[in-house]
Amino acid sequence: MVNMKVIVGISDMKTSSNVSDTLITYSLGSCIGVVIWDPVVKVGGMLHYMLPESRIDRERARKNPYMFADTGVPALFQESYRLGAAKSRLIVKVVGGSQILDPTGLFSIGKRNYAVLQKLFAKNKIIISRENVGGSVNRTVSLDVGTGRVLLKISGRGEIEL
Amino acid sequence: MSRVDEILALVRHVPPFPKVAERVMFLIRDPDVTAHDLAEVIQYDQAITANVLKICNAAYFGLHRKISSLDEGLVVIGHDILKDIIIASSSARFYQGAVGGGYGLEPGEMWRHSVASGIMAKILVRHIAGVDQGSAFTAGLLHDIGKRFLSGFVADELTQIVDKVEKENCSFVEAEKEFLGIDHAMLGGMILDKWEFDQPLVEAVRGHHSPDALEKEALTAIVALSNSLVISIGIGVGADGLASELSGRGLKRFAITLEMLQLCMADLLVELDRAQELLNICMKEQG
Numbered sequence: 001m002v003n004m005k006v007i008v009g010i011s012d013m014k015t016s017s018n019v020s021d022t023l024i025t026y027s028l029g030s031c032i033g034v035v036i037w038d039p040v041v042k043v044g045g046m047l048h049y050m051l052p053e054s055r056i057d058r059e060r061a062r063k064n065p066y067m068f069a070d071t072g073v074p075a076l077f078q079e080s081y082r083l084g085a086a087k088s089r090l091i092v093k094v095v096g097g098s099q100i101l102d103p104t105g106l107f108s109i110g111k112r113n114y115a116v117l118q119k120l121f122a123k124n125k126i127i128i129s130r131e132n133v134g135g136s137v138n139r140t141v142s143l144d145v146g147t148g149r150v151l152l153k154i155s156g157r158g159e160i161e162l
Numbered sequence: 163m164s165r166v167d168e169i170l171a172l173v174r175h176v177p178p179f180p181k182v183a184e185r186v187m188f189l190i191r192d193p194d195v196t197a198h199d200l201a202e203v204i205q206y207d208q209a210i211t212a213n214v215l216k217i218c219n220a221a222y223f224g225l226h227r228k229i230s231s232l233d234e235g236l237v238v239i240g241h242d243i244l245k246d247i248i249i250a251s252s253s254a255r256f257y258q259g260a261v262g263g264g265y266g267l268e269p270g271e272m273w274r275h276s277v278a279s280g281i282m283a284k285i286l287v288r289h290i291a292g293v294d295q296g297s298a299f300t301a302g303l304l305h306d307i308g309k310r311f312l313s314g315f316v317a318d319e320l321t322q323i324v325d326k327v328e329k330e331n332c333s334f335v336e337a338e339k340e341f342l343g344i345d346h347a348m349l350g351g352m353i354l355d356k357w358e359f360d361q362p363l364v365e366a367v368r369g370h371h372s373p374d375a376l377e378k379e380a381l382t383a384i385v386a387l388s389n390s391l392v393i394s395i396g397i398g399v400g401a402d403g404l405a406s407e408l409s410g411r412g413l414k415r416f417a418i419t420l421e422m423l424q425l426c427m428a429d430l431l432v433e434l435d436r437a438q439e440l441l442n443i444c445m446k447e448q449g
Contacts (some may be wrong), residue, residue: 010395011431027396029404050395050431051424060428067428098404100390101333101373106410109394109424136331138396138403156266156324156401 008033008046011067013076015045017083019146027155028096028139030110032069032117034076035093035141037148038085044145045085047076051109052116069116087126093150093162094131095141110134130162165315166343172311173349179357182207183252187296190241197236200244205232213251214239220439245296250277253303261310264317266401272310275398276303277441281433282388285426290387290416292380300359301366301385308350308367315342320401327405334402335371347371376412383412391427397434 008014008025016023023046025033030050037044047066054061054068065071080090097114100107114133121128130150132139138155141162153159163171185203189195204210211232218235219228229235236244254273262272283302284295309316316323319341326337339345351368366381375386390408393399413419434441 010397027399029396029399030394031396050427056421056424057428067431098394100394100404101331101407102410104410106413106420107390107394107408107423108420109427110404112420136327136404136406138399155399155403156320157328 008048010048011050011064011072013045013047013066013072013079015043015076015079015083016145017041017043021145022142023145024140024142026140028141029098030096030113032094032096032110032113032133033139033141034073034117035095035143035150036076036080036085036090037143037145037150038080038089039091039148040086040089041084042145042148043080043083043085044143044148045076045080046141046143047072049073049113052112069113069120073117073120090126091129091148092121092126093141094128094133095139095152095162097133098136098138099134101136132162164343169312169315169342169344169349170352173352173356176311176353176356177256179359180207180210180252180255182210183248184358186248187245190245197233200236201232204236204248207251209255210248210251213247214244216442217243217247217439242295246299249296249300249303250280253307256307256310262313262400264313264315264320265309266320267398271398271400272306273398274441275392276306277437278392278395278397278430278434279303279305279385279388281437282392282426282430283384285429285433286384286388289418289422289426290380290384293384297360297363297381298384298388301363301381302388304354304359304363305350305367305370305385305389306346307353308346308348311353312338312342312344312346312349316346324401327402332405333371333373333407334405336407345371371406373407373409374412375408376410377415383416391423391430395427395430 004021006014006021006023014023019042025048034047049069049072052069054071061068061071065075097110099110140153142151150162152162214235218238257273260269280299280302283298287293287295287298323337335345347370351364354364354367362381366385369375369382370385376383
C-alpha cells in the first residue's frame with residue numbers, strides 16, 4: 001500500500017479515515033498542532049492553528065476557522081465525528097506553542113495559544129494524552145492514520161515518538 | 163588564517179548586487195520617468211526582464227491579453243510593483259540552490275523566509291512611521307543574506323551551537339558568534355555595506371538580532387519585528403528555531419499591541435498567497 005502524505009498548512013486542518021494516510025504539518029513555531037486519533041475506527045485529524053481567539057477578526061474566522069483555536073478546535077472534532085470517531089475514544093496530542101526569547105513576555109502568542117486550548121479542553125472535558133509544547137524550538141509533527149503513531153521532529157535535534 | 167579572517171575573506175568575494183537595481187531605483191525617483199526609459203535599462207538584465215513579464219501575465223493582474231514587451235509590461239505593473247520585482251529578482255540569485263543547509267534549511271526555505279519577511283516588513287510600515295515600503299521590503303528580503311555565506315561554517319559547528327542554545331537558553335546568534343567569531347547579522351551588514359546600500363538598510367540588517375532592536379532606528383525595528391513574527395509563524399525556520407531574542411519593551415514606543423501583531427500575522431498569510439509569483443521567481447529558476 002502506498003503511504004500518502006497529506007500536508008496540513010498554516011491555519012489549516014485535515015482529517016482522514018484512510019489507513020494509508022500520514023497527516024503532517026511542518027514548522028510549528030508559536031502555532032499549535034492538535035492531533036487526534038480514534039483507535040477503533042482508525043480516524044485521524046490534525047489542526048495547525050496560528051492564533052488564540054477569533055474575536056480579533058470574526059470575518060477572517062468565518063472564511064478560515066482553522067486560523068484560530070476557538071473556531072478551529074471545534075471544527076477538527078466535529079469533522080472527525082463525521083468520519084465515525086467518538087469523543088470518548090479520541091487520543092489527543094498537542095505540539096507547538098514556542099516563543100521567541102523575550103524577557104518582557106510581550107511576544108506571548110505561543111503561550112496564549114496554549115492557554116486558550118487548555119481552557120477549551122477543560123470546558124469540554126477533553127484530556128491531552130501527550131504533549132510537547134513551549135520552549136524556543138521549531139516542531140514538525142506527523143500522524144500515521146493506520147497505527148496512530150505520532151512522530152515529532154524538533155529542528156536541529158532529531159525525531160522522537162510522541 | 164583565523165576562522166573570522168576566513169569568513170571575512172569570503173565577503174570580499176561576494177558577487178556584486180546587480181547594477182540594474184541601483185539604476186532603476188535612481189530613475190524611479192523621477193516621477194516623470196517613462197516606461198521606455200526604464201525598459202532601456204532593465205532590458206540588459208535577462209532575469210529581471212523575464213520576471214517582469216512573468217508577473218504581469220500572472221493571474222493576479224487579471225489581464226485578458228498576453229504582454230510580451232517590456233515597455234508594455236512596465237505600464238501595466240506600475241512603479242511600486244516594479245520596485246518589488248527588481249529587488250526580489252536581484253536578491254533571488256543569492257538564495258538559489260541548496261543555500262542555508264548549515265542552518266538545517268531545506269532548499270527554497272531561505273527564500274520563502276526572506277520573501278515572507280519582506281512582505282511582513284511592508285505590512286508593519288502601517289504601524290511604524292518614517293519608513294517607506296520599498297526600504298522595508300528590501301531590508302526584509304536581505305536581512306538574512308549573511309546566512310547565505312555563513313551557512314558552511316555553521317554546518318561545521320552546528321552540534322556545539324545547538325547544545326549551547328539548549329543548555330544556556332541563549333539565542334542562536336549568540337552561540338553562532340561565540341563559535342565562529344561573527345554572526346550572520348554582522349556579516350549581512352558588511353555585505354550590504356559592500357553593495358553600497360543606504361546606511362539605514364545596512365544598520366537594519368546588522369541590527370536585526372539585537373535584543374533592543376525595537377528601541378533603535380525605525381527600519382531596524384521593522385526588520386527585527388518582521389523577522390520575529392515570521393519565525394513565530396514558522397516560515398523558513400531551521401535549526402535556530404525561535405531561539406532569537408527581542409525585547410518587547412520597544413513595542414510601546416510605536417503603540418503596537420499584541421492584538422495588532424496577531425492581525426499582521428493573519429494579513430501575512432493572505433499577502434503570501436498573493437505573492438506566489440514572487441516566491442516562484444526563485445523556485446522556477448532553480449528548476
